[in-house]
Amino acid sequence: MTPMLARGELFRRAGPVWAVEERGRAPLFFRARDPHVLVLTDQRLVLFGRPRRRRPLSVNDLVLAKRYSTFTPVRARRFRPMLQLRLRTSADRVLVLEFRPRDRALARKLVRELGPPASGRRRRRRGGSRTEPAEQDLAELLRE
Numbered sequence: 001m002t003p004m005l006a007r008g009e010l011f012r013r014a015g016p017v018w019a020v021e022e023r024g025r026a027p028l029f030f031r032a033r034d035p036h037v038l039v040l041t042d043q044r045l046v047l048f049g050r051p052r053r054r055r056p057l058s059v060n061d062l063v064l065a066k067r068y069s070t071f072t073p074v075r076a077r078r079f080r081p082m083l084q085l086r087l088r089t090s091a092d093r094v095l096v097l098e099f100r101p102r103d104r105a106l107a108r109k110l111v112r113e114l115g116p117p118a119s120g121r122r123r124r125r126r127g128g129s130r131t132e133p134a135e136q137d138l139a140e141l142l143r144e
Contacts, residue, residue: 004059005041012113014039015099015106019047019063022086022094033098036063040109043067064095071095073114076107076138083107087114111138 005011018033035050037057047064048057066089074086074094083099085107099107 004046004062004065006043009044010042012040012042013106013109015103016050017047017103017106018082018098020096022096033096037061038097038106038110040106040113045071045110045113068113068115071114073111073138076111076140085110 015038017036017038019036019038020031020033022031037048037050039046039048044065044067046062048061049063051057051061070090071087074088075084076086077084079098081101083101083104085097085099087095087097089095097107097110
């Protein structure tokens, strides 16, 4: 993995994650999620496809390598036992990452690296007409 880092770039944390790109109107429930390895450096987010048969990660497994400024956190939700984190890219696509309970520290680190969430995004509360900002979900995630 070290040869893939840019000069002066430092490895921070890595862990398993389930990932899918949100497309069209099809609910995520019906979309196939794939296992990936998420690597956080001091400059960017790197996503690798999980290799088969315990083979080490290679350049061929690279799916995404973008600077943190490319992403904006949109929402964090808990679906027991998983934690779902939605990120919006600069191309206005939504990347959905799901973390197991033991990997939630990786999710918290990612949210801290990305900075404040998208402003003006609001969601409806269940069972009521009041709305609350998506930032509250992310703030709860950071408090854990």
